[in-house]
Amino acid sequence: MAATMQMNKQATRQAAQQGRVAPFKATGVVRKVAQLPSSTFSGVTVPQRQFAISGARSVSRAVQSVFAVKDGAVLEGRKLRVAVIGGGPSGACAAETLAKGGVETFLLERKLDNCKPCGGAIPLCMVEEFDLPMEIIDRRVTKMKMISPSNREVDVGKTLSETEWIGMCRREVFDDYLRNRAQKLGANIVNGLFMRSEQQSSDGPFTIHYNSYEDGSKMGKPASIEVDMIIGADGANSRIAKEIDAGEYDYAIAFQERIRIPDDKMKYYENLAEMYVGDDVSPDFYGWVFPKYDHVAVGTGTVVNKTAIKQYQQATRDRSKVKTEGGKIIRVEAHPIPEHPRPKRCKGRVALVGDAAGYVTKCSGEGIYFAAKSGRMAAEAIVEGSANGTKMCGEDAIRVYLDKWDNKYWTTYKVLDILQKVFYRSNPAREAFVELCEDSYVQKMTFDSYLYKTVVPGNPLDDVKLLVRTVSSILRSNALRSVNSKSVNVSFGSKANEERVMAA
Ligand SMILES: Cc1cc2nc3c(=O)[nH]c(=O)nc-3n(C[C@H](O)[C@H](O)[C@H](O)COP(=O)(O)OP(=O)(O)OC[C@H]3O[C@@H](n4cnc5c(N)ncnc54)[C@H](O)[C@@H]3O)c2cc1C
Incomplete structure (x- = not known):
C-alpha cells in the first residue's frame, strides 16, 4: 500500500511538473485535476486522511493521488482497490477472494461481534467448498421432523448416510472466522458504519464516508477511504442497494427467540431440527425449532401478514411447548429476509451480493450458503477482470458474475418459489x-x-x-x-x- 501511495505521489508530481495539473475546488478542499493527454485517466490529489485497520493498526495516508481510469487500463504502480461493505458471509467471502487474488481490499463492518439473527443452518457442501473448520460448527443435524397443521409428524433424514448432516452454527462465531481468514490473506478489516459514497465521474474513484469505531468510541468518528469499486454486502437493509437505486423487493419478517431449555429437553434436540407448518404458525412460511450451541432457536416468518408475526411466534411456541417447557428466553430477535433478487444488482463499478442482492431461497429461507457463494463469485469475476488487480475493471466484470449466478441458480429459486406457492397456500x-x-x-x-x-x-x-x-x-x-x-x-x-x- 505504501508503495502504491508512493507511486501515485510520483505520478502526480510528474503531472504537475509537466504543467498538466489544474486547480479544482470541491467541498471546501482544494483539489488538483491532472489534464493528461491520455484519455484513460485524470489525477486528483486528495487531502490527508486517516483510516484505521482492524487490530488497532492505524495507517496515515499522506497526500494521496487517485485517478479516473477507464475499464481495462493498466494501473500504474498500484493495485485495484475494492471496498466491501458488510462483513457477513457474503462480504467476508468476497474480501477473502479479492485479497487472495491480489486486489487491495477494505472490508467495512459496523459491528465486529455482530450476532446476525439467524437459524445458522448450513449445508454440508459448504464445509468443504469453503474449507470450514469443524470447531465453528456447533451441531450436526441428522434428523428433521416435519410437523403438519394437524400435528402429524414425519421424520425426515432416514436417507442420510453416516457422513451426511446439516451444520448448525452461531453467526457471531461463523462470521468472525470468515473475516479473520480474509484479514490473514491481506484484507484490511475496518470497524465502521458505512454512511454514503461519492463518485465524481463514472470512471473516477469512490470516496467512502463512514463512521469509524476503531478507537472504541460508541459514536464513531467521521472518516473516509477511497476505492475503485464497491461490493455491497450489507444485508437486507442495504444502503448500497439504495444508493444504486436497486429497486424495492418484497421481504419476509423473521422473528426468533433463543431459548435455553433444561438439559433433558436439550438432549431431544441434540441432532434434531423441527419444522412446523400451518396457518397458525405462518400463512406463507414455516415455524422452526433449531438446535443451537447450548440452546434452541424458535422462530417463524411471514411476508403476507407481517403485523401478526408475534401471534405466529406464539403459535410456534405453543406447538413446540411440551418439548421446550421450562426454558428461559435469552434473546429475542427479528430481521427482514429478502423474498427475491433485486431488480438491479449492479451499477457501473458497484455490485450487490448476498441478502443485499436478495439471494435467499423461498420455501426454505436459506441464505448463508448463497451469500458466501455470491460474494466469492463476484470477487472472482473482479479478480479475473482486473488481471489480479493490475487493471481497472467495472461493470463488464460484474456482469460476468451476474450471468454465471443466474445460469447456476435461477432454476433453484424458481422451483422453490413454485413449491412455496403450491404447498404453503392452505392447511x-x-x-x-x-x-x-x-x-x-x-x-x-x-x-x-x-x-x-x-x-x-x-x-x-x-x-x-x-x-x-x-x-x-x-x-x-x-x-x-x-x-x-x-x-x-x-x-x-x-x-x-x-x-x-x-x-x-
Ligand atoms: C431469523 C432468521 C433466520 C435465518 N436462518 C437461516 C438459516 O438457518 N440458514 C440460512 O442459510 N439462512 C438463514 N437466514 C438467512 C441468512 O441469515 C442470510 O441470508 C445471510 O445472513 C445473508 O448474509 P449476508 O452476508 O448477505 O448479509 P448479513 O449476514 O446480513 O451481513 C451483513 C453485514 O453487513 C453489516 N452492515 C450492514 N449495514 C452496514 C453498514 N451501513 N456499514 C457497515 N456494515 C454494515 C452488518 O452488521 C452485517 O454484519 C435467516 C435469516 C433470519 C432473519
Whole structure:
C-alpha cells in the first residue's frame, strides 16, 4: 500500500511538473485535476486522511493521488482497490477472494461481534467448498421432523448416510472466522458504519464516508477511504442497494427467540431440527425449532401478514411447548429476509451480493450458503477482470458474475418459489406436503439438493411415481379445500387442530 501511495505521489508530481495539473475546488478542499493527454485517466490529489485497520493498526495516508481510469487500463504502480461493505458471509467471502487474488481490499463492518439473527443452518457442501473448520460448527443435524397443521409428524433424514448432516452454527462465531481468514490473506478489516459514497465521474474513484469505531468510541468518528469499486454486502437493509437505486423487493419478517431449555429437553434436540407448518404458525412460511450451541432457536416468518408475526411466534411456541417447557428466553430477535433478487444488482463499478442482492431461497429461507457463494463469485469475476488487480475493471466484470449466478441458480429459486406457492397456500396443501415428505425418494432428492446444492439426476421411474404422488396429493388437498369451503366436516386429528384447519 505504501508503495502504491508512493507511486501515485510520483505520478502526480510528474503531472504537475509537466504543467498538466489544474486547480479544482470541491467541498471546501482544494483539489488538483491532472489534464493528461491520455484519455484513460485524470489525477486528483486528495487531502490527508486517516483510516484505521482492524487490530488497532492505524495507517496515515499522506497526500494521496487517485485517478479516473477507464475499464481495462493498466494501473500504474498500484493495485485495484475494492471496498466491501458488510462483513457477513457474503462480504467476508468476497474480501477473502479479492485479497487472495491480489486486489487491495477494505472490508467495512459496523459491528465486529455482530450476532446476525439467524437459524445458522448450513449445508454440508459448504464445509468443504469453503474449507470450514469443524470447531465453528456447533451441531450436526441428522434428523428433521416435519410437523403438519394437524400435528402429524414425519421424520425426515432416514436417507442420510453416516457422513451426511446439516451444520448448525452461531453467526457471531461463523462470521468472525470468515473475516479473520480474509484479514490473514491481506484484507484490511475496518470497524465502521458505512454512511454514503461519492463518485465524481463514472470512471473516477469512490470516496467512502463512514463512521469509524476503531478507537472504541460508541459514536464513531467521521472518516473516509477511497476505492475503485464497491461490493455491497450489507444485508437486507442495504444502503448500497439504495444508493444504486436497486429497486424495492418484497421481504419476509423473521422473528426468533433463543431459548435455553433444561438439559433433558436439550438432549431431544441434540441432532434434531423441527419444522412446523400451518396457518397458525405462518400463512406463507414455516415455524422452526433449531438446535443451537447450548440452546434452541424458535422462530417463524411471514411476508403476507407481517403485523401478526408475534401471534405466529406464539403459535410456534405453543406447538413446540411440551418439548421446550421450562426454558428461559435469552434473546429475542427479528430481521427482514429478502423474498427475491433485486431488480438491479449492479451499477457501473458497484455490485450487490448476498441478502443485499436478495439471494435467499423461498420455501426454505436459506441464505448463508448463497451469500458466501455470491460474494466469492463476484470477487472472482473482479479478480479475473482486473488481471489480479493490475487493471481497472467495472461493470463488464460484474456482469460476468451476474450471468454465471443466474445460469447456476435461477432454476433453484424458481422451483422453490413454485413449491412455496403450491404447498404453503392452505392447511390441506400443507398436510399433503408433509405426507409427501414421508416418501424416501422425496427425502433423498430434497436432501441431496439441499446438502450438495446440485440437482442430482433422479431415477426416471421414481420421478414418474413422484410426479403421480405429487399430483394426487395436490388434487387431494384441492378436494379438501373445496370440501372445506362447503363446510363439510373433515378430520385433521385433534379437535383443536380440526377447528384450526377448518377455520383456514
Ligand atoms: C431469523 C432468521 C433466520 C435465518 N436462518 C437461516 C438459516 O438457518 N440458514 C440460512 O442459510 N439462512 C438463514 N437466514 C438467512 C441468512 O441469515 C442470510 O441470508 C445471510 O445472513 C445473508 O448474509 P449476508 O452476508 O448477505 O448479509 P448479513 O449476514 O446480513 O451481513 C451483513 C453485514 O453487513 C453489516 N452492515 C450492514 N449495514 C452496514 C453498514 N451501513 N456499514 C457497515 N456494515 C454494515 C452488518 O452488521 C452485517 O454484519 C435467516 C435469516 C433470519 C432473519
